[in-house]
Amino acid sequence: MIAFENLxxxxxxxxxPALKGLTLSxxxxxxxxxxxxxxxxxxxxxxxxxLLRPFAGTGTVLGIPLxxxxxxxxxxxxxxxPEYDALIEDASAYEQVAFWGELSxxxxxxxxDRAHEVLYFxxxxxxxxxxxxxxxxxxxxxxxxxxxLVHSPELVFLDEPTNGxxxxxxxxxxxxxxxxxxxxxxxVVLASHLLGDVERVAxxxxxxxxxxxxxxxxxxxxxxxxxxxxxxRFLEPLxxxxxxxxxxxxxxxxxxxxxxxxxxxxxxxxxxFRWAQARGATVVQLTPRHDRLDEVLLxxxxxTPVRGTGLRPxxxxxxxxxxxxxxxxxxVRGTGLRPxxxxxxxxxxxxxxxDFLPSAGTSAREER
Amino acid sequence: xxxxxxxxxxxxxxxxxxxxxxxxxxFDLTRLWRQKIGRFFGFAFLIMLxxxxxxxxxxxxxxxxxAFEPMQDFAKAVLPQGPAFQAGLLDPAGYLLWFLVALVGxxxxxxxxxxxxxxxxxxxxxxxxxxxxxxxxxxSALPFxxxxxxxxxxxxxxxxxxxxxxxxxxxVPLRLLPAIALMSLLMGTLAVGASALAATPRAGVGWVLGLxxxxxxxxxxxxxxxxxxxAEALNPIVLAQAWPQLFVGQEAPLLGxxxxxxxxxxxxxxxxxxAARRTRPSEAVI
Numbered sequence: 001m002i003a004f005e006n007l008x009x010x011x012x013x014x015x016x017p018a019l020k021g022l023t024l025s026x027x028x029x030x031x032x033x034x035x036x037x038x039x040x041x042x043x044x045x046x047x048x049x050x051l052l053r054p055f056a057g058t059g060t061v062l063g064i065p066l067x068x069x070x071x072x073x074x075x076x077x078x079x080x081x082p083e084y085d086a087l088i089e090d091a092s093a094y095e096q097v098a099f100w101g102e103l104s105x106x107x108x109x110x111x112x113d114r115a116h117e118v119l120y121f122x123x124x125x126x127x128x129x130x131x132x133x134x135x136x137x138x139x140x141x142x143x144x145x146x147x148x149l150v151h152s153p154e155l156v157f158l159d160e161p162t163n164g165x166x167x168x169x170x171x172x173x174x175x176x177x178x179x180x181x182x183x184x185x186x187x188v189v190l191a192s193h194l195l196g197d198v199e200r201v202a203x204x205x206x207x208x209x210x211x212x213x214x215x216x217x218x219x220x221x222x223x224x225x226x227x228x229x230x231x232x233r234f235l236e237p238l239x240x241x242x243x244x245x246x247x248x249x250x251x252x253x254x255x256x257x258x259x260x261x262x263x264x265x266x267x268x269x270x271x272x273f274r275w276a277q278a279r280g281a282t283v284v285q286l287t288p289r290h291d292r293l294d295e296v297l298l299x300x301x302x303x304t305p306v307r308g309t310g311l312r313p314x315x316x317x318x319x320x321x322x323x324x325x326x327x328x329x330x331x332v333r334g335t336g337l338r339p340x341x342x343x344x345x346x347x348x349x350x351x352x353x354x355d356f357l358p359s360a361g362t363s364a365r366e367e368r
Numbered sequence: 369x370x371x372x373x374x375x376x377x378x379x380x381x382x383x384x385x386x387x388x389x390x391x392x393x394x395f396d397l398t399r400l401w402r403q404k405i406g407r408f409f410g411f412a413f414l415i416m417l418x419x420x421x422x423x424x425x426x427x428x429x430x431x432x433x434x435a436f437e438p439m440q441d442f443a444k445a446v447l448p449q450g451p452a453f454q455a456g457l458l459d460p461a462g463y464l465l466w467f468l469v470a471l472v473g474x475x476x477x478x479x480x481x482x483x484x485x486x487x488x489x490x491x492x493x494x495x496x497x498x499x500x501x502x503x504x505x506x507x508s509a510l511p512f513x514x515x516x517x518x519x520x521x522x523x524x525x526x527x528x529x530x531x532x533x534x535x536x537x538x539x540v541p542l543r544l545l546p547a548i549a550l551m552s553l554l555m556g557t558l559a560v561g562a563s564a565l566a567a568t569p570r571a572g573v574g575w576v577l578g579l580x581x582x583x584x585x586x587x588x589x590x591x592x593x594x595x596x597x598x599a600e601a602l603n604p605i606v607l608a609q610a611w612p613q614l615f616v617g618q619e620a621p622l623l624g625x626x627x628x629x630x631x632x633x634x635x636x637x638x639x640x641x642x643a644a645r646r647t648r649p650s651e652a653v654i
Binding site for chain 1: 375376377378379380381382383384385386388391392395398399402483484485487488489490491492493494495649
């Protein structure tokens with residue numbers, strides 16, 4: 001679907017690179033493009049749309065090379081939902097969706113018919129004749145999604161589609177994204193800095209920071225690992241022998257105040273109770289740690305390998321003399337999260353083959 | 369809410385569409401229609417046109433009816449004669465038309481800048497030259513369409529009432545159509561270039577008026593201080609008045625052929641270049 005090699009994008013020849021030598025290949029599906037603000041997500045989307053000419057490197061989108069004369073034709077096969085409010089305020093949703101459809105190559109009558117259909121699809125059928133200046137944020141986001149879908153693209157780029165939405169609006173928007181892929185068969189690239197959004201819909205994950213790919217892999221592999229992550233607490237503090245015996249269950253990633261963060265060898269919580277019964281310990285808390293995806297993100301951003309996830313961090317570049325290395329705590333200040341120190345991989349837990357580009361039979365929904 | 373989950377029918381045919389420039393121009397026309405500014409300008413231009421037609425009929429009566437013979441000397445003193453009269457058919461190309469072009473053209477690019485829709489346009493199969501062509505085309509077509517009745521209605525009336533010997537030359541459309549084409553191109557490019565410099569439609573109107581009046585003042589200053597009459601070729605108002613005079617062969621036109629050509633080319637190239645620079649994709653993205 002998308003492939004690029006050593007892609008380098010700059011806003012001007014003398015400007016520093018906004019994307020630094022990216023190399024990646026993505027299959028059809030829902031790709032989550034994750035990274036903090038300013039990571040280069042929107043720049044990457046614009047480069048893939050042909051709005052920014054690559055300074056160096058090559059790439060193809062839907063088989064058409066970036067920067068080729070056919071790029072304009074390529075855009076009729078792609079839908080783009082921008083991050084910002086790109087709405088024509090003095091026009092109704094119906095008028096502007098029809099307009100974008102015509103710009104994509106639809107005949108005027110077909111564009112008008114399609115505008116009705118796609119606004120119905122996104123749930124704006126009742127208010128489609130009202131000027132968008134009176135719309136709520138959720139409705140505005142849905143108009144933007146409708147204009148991206150009006151010409152039935154093969155691939156759609158969604159840049160922060162849940163920006164400014166309340167939890168219910170977010171849920172409905174993400175449901176729409178899932179339906180776009182499931183019902184229309186459209187490939188989706190979803191750029192977001194919200195981990196929960198990407199986790200909910202994506203089946204492939206690319207983590208970007210400072211214009212570099214920090215990690216890339218399948219969400220399926222990541223979820224398999226996260227299913228093994230549990231938090232354990234016992235009635236009585238474990239003695240040294242019992243603590244040592246925890247290694248039979250899996251890897252102890254963290255132990256503090258009687259709380260053990262474990263990565264189980266198998267995703268089987270019952271084994272924990274069997275283990276406790278055999279050693280005379282009483283389990284009072286066993287909490288699955290699916291929320292550890294944020295830790296994966298933080299580790300990727302710091303260039304630390306994430307054991308067993310199939311996510312491959314790219315080697316960090318040596319720091320430039322004019323750019324001091326930020327302290328690891330700086331990246332997570334205010335989040336309440338502390339990145340765990342990197343652990344050397346154990347010989348008995350070898351890094352599994354990264355399942356980047358999941359097989360055709362695996363989808364994000366099957367995993368869920 | 370619908371009682372069942374809606375979905376989309378199969379993909380439509382994407383090869384039946386119109387060229388992007390035409391789609392953009394049609395959308396701008398819809399916007400213009402919604403602004404309802406045509407009521408005032410339509411009324412004003414209609415009155416001007418009726419006055420022109422009345423003058424033509426009076427001229428016809430003066431020339432054909434013996435009862436008006438005593439008034440002929442007076443009429444010759446008051447009304448322009450010969451080529452000056454033919455060129456005067458386009459008098460509305462004065463301040464009112466410039467004001468209309470500023471009001472409409474000033475918002476053409478600036479409105480897209482304000483709503484930030486230009487990057488989204490370029491995310492569709494729209495090239496920067498399609499966009500520029502649409503905006504310049506629309507801004508130029510507007511004065512052209514406004515001026516067309518001022519050429520054809522007096523000409524038709526003159527032919528109807530007096531035949532080939534009427535007050536309006538039978539060849540007037542051939543002479544004035546190129547003139548209004550050049551005037552419209554000048555007005556359109558200037559308006560689009562000014563609009564590209566503005567961040568809001570209102571600012572765009574200000575930019576157009578400011579550039580028209582500013583260059584006029586500059587040209588007059590240079591003319592007055594240096595005594596160089598050719599400097600008036602910088603003045604877009606004078607240029608717009610000069611083209612009909614040149615094409616009908618009026619004696620002592622405001623500008624010579626070379627000055628008018630160079631001045632018009634200077635404005636068209638400068639404002640088109642500025643508009644192109646300000647609406648290129650990287651500018652739109654940043």
